[in-house]
Amino acid sequence: FEQGRRRIAPEAVTKLEAAFDEDERAQARGEAPRTQAVVGDDPAVPASYRTQEAIDFYLQPVPEGVWSNEVTVRSNRLARMYEPGTWVTRVSPTPLLMVVAANDTVTLTDTGLAAFEQALEPKRLQLIPGGHFDPYTTEFDQASTGALDWFRRHLS
Known part of the structure; x- marks a missing residue:
């Protein structure tokens, strides 16, 4: 939890929590889980991690189809609560x-x-x-x- 708290600027928490809530409401309506990038350096694009260390590791070359830079929004919510x-x-x-x-x-x-x-x-x-x-x-x-x-x- 502390890690998740430190990763998100205080002024961005309300928007993040709203995205989490909307994802849960959408799934309750039968929609597919929403996804976002695992890593990214563009602040306009939601991503779980923005550190250069994570970007370098996750975006290293891998064979096609082995891994994609995508995770469910719900996984992010659960990770944020993990303690x-x-x-x-x-x-x-x-x-x-x-x-x-x-x-x-x-x-x-x-x-x-x-x-x-x-x-x-x-x-x-x-x-x-x-x-x-x-x-x-x-x-x-x-x-x-x-x-x-x-x-x-x-x-x-």
């Missing part, structure tokens, strides 16, 4: 590994670190340099090695 940090203290005693990118602008680093601080033991933080997608790309070896070590220790 996993609320539940972090309830994970215990299940071992928790959090992989957090140090300069994440998609899943904000500070909210991830705050959730980790609230989590109960056993827990481990794997802090990865870079941004949101780096644990899957340039820092995959570090992220996956940390995860494998954690799982071997706690699931063996």
Whole structure:
């Protein structure tokens, strides 16, 4: 929720919520779910993410038909309400590994670190340099090695 709150300028929230409401009313009338771009840098075109990090990742070349820059408006509404940090203290005693990118602008680093601080033991933080997608790309070896070590220790 905090991430969604920070992504949207306060003066744009009313318009955004109205679009969410209209999408729900349209679906109640039997219309297809409305969609919007996942990423985009044109402020006139609704998009879920506008950071350069997200744009670069999602709009990288992929084979035709593999992925399109489109998501339902309802998915956006649900993502805006999503608050996993609320539940972090309830994970215990299940071992928790959090992989957090140090300069994440998609899943904000500070909210991830705050959730980790609230989590109960056993827990481990794997802090990865870079941004949101780096644990899957340039820092995959570090992220996956940390995860494998954690799982071997706690699931063996």
